[in-house]
Amino acid sequence: MAIKVQRVKLSLWERLFIPTLWNGFKVTLGHFLSFKKSKVYAEKNKDNKFKATLSYPEELWTVPPGFRGAPYLVSDQDAATKCVSCQLCEFVCPPKAIRITPPGEDGEAAHREGAEKMPKEFEIDMLRCIFCGYCEEVCPEEAIYLAKDYYEGYDDEKMRRDYALTGSNREEMIFNKDKLLERGGTHHDRIKKWEKKTADAKAQETFPVGENPKAE
Amino acid sequence: MPDEAIIEEPPAIETIPVKVDGREISVPKLTPDWQGKLVPTTVLQACKHAGIEIPHYCYHPKLPVAGNCRMCLVHVGMPGRPGPDGKPPMNEDGSLKIDPMVLPYERGTPKGVIGCATNLIPGMEIYASSPETKEMREAVLESLLINHPLDCTICDQAGECKLQEYSMEHGQAESQFAEQKVHKPKAVDLGPRIMLDAERCVLCTRCIRFSADIAGDDALGIVNRGSYSTIATFPGAPFDNNYTLNTADICPVGALTSKDFRFQMRVWFLKETNSLCTGCATGCNTVIGSRENKMYRQEPRENDAVNGPWMCDSGRLDYKWIASEKRLKEIRSQNSEARSWEAVIAEIGGKLEGVAAGSMAIIASARQTNEELYLLKKLADKFEAITDSVPRNGEGDHLLVNADKNPNSNGARLIGIAGETLGANLPAIAEGIESGTIKTLIVFGEDVTQHGISETLLEKMDLLIVSDIFPNATTAKAHYLLPGCAYAEKRGTFTNTKGQVQKFMKALDAPGNARAEWEFLHELVENVTGQNGFSTIEGLFNQMATEVDVFKAKELNWAALGDDGVTVEI
Ligand code: SF4
Ligand code: SF4
Ligand code: SF4
Ligand code: SF4
Ligand code: FES
Numbered sequence: 001m002a003i004k005v006q007r008v009k010l011s012l013w014e015r016l017f018i019p020t021l022w023n024g025f026k027v028t029l030g031h032f033l034s035f036k037k038s039k040v041y042a043e044k045n046k047d048n049k050f051k052a053t054l055s056y057p058e059e060l061w062t063v064p065p066g067f068r069g070a071p072y073l074v075s076d077q078d079a080a081t082k083c084v085s086c087q088l089c090e091f092v093c094p095p096k097a098i099r100i101t102p103p104g105e106d107g108e109a110a111h112r113e114g115a116e117k118m119p120k121e122f123e124i125d126m127l128r129c130i131f132c133g134y135c136e137e138v139c140p141e142e143a144i145y146l147a148k149d150y151y152e153g154y155d156d157e158k159m160r161r162d163y164a165l166t167g168s169n170r171e172e173m174i175f176n177k178d179k180l181l182e183r184g185g186t187h188h189d190r191i192k193k194w195e196k197k198t199a200d201a202k203a204q205e206t207f208p209v210g211e212n213p214k215a216e
Numbered sequence: 217m218p219d220e221a222i223i224e225e226p227p228a229i230e231t232i233p234v235k236v237d238g239r240e241i242s243v244p245k246l247t248p249d250w251q252g253k254l255v256p257t258t259v260l261q262a263c264k265h266a267g268i269e270i271p272h273y274c275y276h277p278k279l280p281v282a283g284n285c286r287m288c289l290v291h292v293g294m295p296g297r298p299g300p301d302g303k304p305p306m307n308e309d310g311s312l313k314i315d316p317m318v319l320p321y322e323r324g325t326p327k328g329v330i331g332c333a334t335n336l337i338p339g340m341e342i343y344a345s346s347p348e349t350k351e352m353r354e355a356v357l358e359s360l361l362i363n364h365p366l367d368c369t370i371c372d373q374a375g376e377c378k379l380q381e382y383s384m385e386h387g388q389a390e391s392q393f394a395e396q397k398v399h400k401p402k403a404v405d406l407g408p409r410i411m412l413d414a415e416r417c418v419l420c421t422r423c424i425r426f427s428a429d430i431a432g433d434d435a436l437g438i439v440n441r442g443s444y445s446t447i448a449t450f451p452g453a454p455f456d457n458n459y460t461l462n463t464a465d466i467c468p469v470g471a472l473t474s475k476d477f478r479f480q481m482r483v484w485f486l487k488e489t490n491s492l493c494t495g496c497a498t499g500c501n502t503v504i505g506s507r508e509n510k511m512y513r514q515e516p517r518e519n520d521a522v523n524g525p526w527m528c529d530s531g532r533l534d535y536k537w538i539a540s541e542k543r544l545k546e547i548r549s550q551n552s553e554a555r556s557w558e559a560v561i562a563e564i565g566g567k568l569e570g571v572a573a574g575s576m577a578i579i580a581s582a583r584q585t586n587e588e589l590y591l592l593k594k595l596a597d598k599f600e601a602i603t604d605s606v607p608r609n610g611e612g613d614h615l616l617v618n619a620d621k622n623p624n625s626n627g628a629r630l631i632g633i634a635g636e637t638l639g640a641n642l643p644a645i646a647e648g649i650e651s652g653t654i655k656t657l658i659v660f661g662e663d664v665t666q667h668g669i670s671e672t673l674l675e676k677m678d679l680l681i682v683s684d685i686f687p688n689a690t691t692a693k694a695h696y697l698l699p700g701c702a703y704a705e706k707r708g709t710f711t712n713t714k715g716q717v718q719k720f721m722k723a724l725d726a727p728g729n730a731r732a733e734w735e736f737l738h739e740l741v742e743n744v745t746g747q748n749g750f751s752t753i754e755g756l757f758n759q760m761a762t763e764v765d766v767f768k769a770k771e772l773n774w775a776a777l778g779d780d781g782v783t784v785e786i
Contacts (some may be wrong), residue, residue, distance in 0.1 A: 047729050084370050086370065087482040088369075090485075091484060091485070103479050104478070104479055105475055105476070105479060116370045116479075117370055140369050143368055166639075197365070197399075200396055200399060201399035204399050
């Protein structure tokens with residue numbers, strides 16, 4: 001059953017809206033004038049150096065710790081692409097921002113012996129990405145991270161997480177594999193599982209991994 | 217005496233009472249084995265009757281039972297051994313006494329049986345979901361995973377891997393195995409179409425049994441011992457029979473994978489569409505895996521009336537041409553401005569109006585669907601045209617491959633486009649063109665210059681209407697060229713060599729301006745004959761089923777075809 005909503009009848013004074021707007025401005029102005037007296041300001045201005053503005057981009061914003069940043073691909077310390085094109089991130093990505101082209105049977109050999117494959121192309125549409133971090137969470141290879149150290153002189157404290165993704169058209173905002181790898185930088189992999197597997201296999205003197213013993 | 221119909225009782229199926237998870241059910245005493253021979257029903261099959269799936273690797277309903285993986289272990293209760301009086305132990309109330317099985321030397325420990333190879337005993341109790349059974353499964357999975365590489369990120373089987381599935385469902389998260397895993401050969405080239413990763417193999421021997429018993433090529437075996445056991449081919453004998461890819465299908469893990477599909481796409485992205493193989497007249501049932509209008513693979517779909525669960529490699533890999541750049545994508549009309557489907561069909565309709573009865577010939581490929589042939593037959597009837605198809609013969613084999621390489625020769629015969637011998641009318645058609653009695657020619661899906669109707673003859677035509685999917689010498693001469701669809705791009709039915717009428721569904725969109733033949737043919741027929749047909753494939757099929765005698769005899773309709781199809785008299 002439909003409910004009939006009774007409309008309030010407005011007087012001419014109320015219908016002008018200008019007085020309502022003025023009331024709103026009064027609140028804003030009140031906050032503006034009282035900010036310097038507030039606790040927040042006192043907290044931020046403890047050392048008397050607080051500035052409410054930033055000379056961006058010369059000065060960069062120190063992002064709060066909870067800020068996630070944008071997803072990039074990382075390489076390991078031997079500059080090998082870590083991603084093995086398992087496409088789990090592509091599957092999990094809620095807005096379908098990731099698009100991976102698998103290598104196929106005769107794609108380029110993986111950078112790491114034993115890993116068998118890596119993506120032919122890997123694109124993230126940064127306009128679609130909602131920076132949720134699911135890709136980082138799902139990745140079984142620790143190959144994708146949301147904006148870790150991609151610049152020289154990485155400093156965890158001031159770590160610049162990427163909040164300034166800019167481009168002048170849509171195509172520019174689709175980051176390809178090279179760009180993602182360049183921005184992702186190096187990940188200091190402590191496990192190196194493929195290297196370990198290959199070394200173990202070789203040590204066992206079985207057929208060498210990575211070589212295909214062809215059927216004669 | 218009153219005229220009473222004598223209803224014959226079907227022979228009673230002998231059943232056995234068993235208890236599955238405390239529920240009393242009766243199951244047939246005998247069940248067909250992989251060859252169709254009746255053998256005693258097993259514990260695994262009884263559980264299936266009860267709606268409970270027992271996990272299994274080596275068991276496959278269409279292969280001999282091997283019983284080597286132990287995944288199907290279940291805890292059961294059995295009647296006791298008969299005493300000196302010849303009677304089994306009884307409960308006080310007079311019912312049979314059932315004891316849960318225990319190890320003979322350790323009576324506190326439950327003993328499991330393998331469900332796939334243990335025959336039912338009347339009164340047996342199967343504890344399919346008991347904690348004891350659960351523990352057995354956990355132990356088996358842990359042992360199978362001892363040397364497993366856990367390559368899931370780079371393994372093509374991931375997403376349809378029984379090891380993954382059972383580990384999630386029946387396994388445990390932790391392993392007690394702290395030692396180093398045994399490494400085995402990886403990425404081994406077993407044959408031209410199959411890749412082996414020996415580390416992932418669970419040694420179920422399905423692949424060995426398939427090759428030896430079904431394909432008849434005893435090509436695979438296990439070499440080495442213990443944890444080094446490895447699937448291998450004989451030295452110098454590659455695994456290259458025409459059925460090798462079936463082993464990749466039945467391999468429950470990612471040990472055997474298809475080279476054609478290797479690293480192409482993850483299976484969870486693939487949209488599955490029921491289809492048919494068009495490689496020969498057998499018409500193996502298939503499932504097409506596609507993503508975003510690209511076909512990635514074709515796998516057999518089980519249909520006991522046609523192909524069982526198998527298909528041949530050559531048919532399976534015969535799909536690359538669908539994505540070819542050479543495909544015909546645009547309508548072409550000589551000496552005419554019409555470019556849109558609507559305009560061209562209307563124009564052809566207009567031209568056909570002036571065609572005299574008996575001056576037309578129609579050559580329709582036996583690779584067209586029943587519906588398309590039926591519509592062409594309608595045109596032929598209207599103009600008293602002479603019709604035929606083109607035979608396509610090759611070699612058959614002992615298992616599935618048929619010597620007739622047309623998927624729908626029987627359709628062409630039943631609908632009346634061709635006679636018993638396909639191509640018998642072709643010389644008459646060539647003669648008719650030569651002598652000038654045939655002035656209009658409609659060709660669907662064939663290059664007739666290869667079949668006795670030369671280009672010079674084609675040049676003599678007043679009206680030459682051609683539909684095809686690839687350019688050839690005939691399409692080059694066409695006055696109207698209508699680009700058609702590959703089987704994966706349309707719906708329709710074929711009648712296979714045994715008379716099985718079966719349908720296939722649309723998986724992909726057609727390239728460019730190409731259109732399903734039945735769609736534009738239906739419009740054309742309506743333009744010409746003024747008959748009110750149906751504008752859906754379902755309606756069209758149902759209409760055909762009322763007009764073609766053998767289809768009528770079976771009261772066919774689209775919905776009743778189901779996934780498996782219906783056999784008609786041929
Ligand atoms: S952060 Fe979220 S939205 Fe962005 S690519 Fe990763 S999964 Fe997709
Ligand atoms: S980034 Fe990680 S999750 Fe995504 S494809 Fe590569 S390995 Fe898989
Ligand atoms: S066989 Fe299954 S469990 Fe093993 S690596 Fe492949 S997908 Fe993973
Ligand atoms: S390769 Fe596959 S089918 Fe063959 S024994 Fe190993 S797991 Fe079984
Ligand atoms: S399925 Fe029964 S032992 Fe393998």
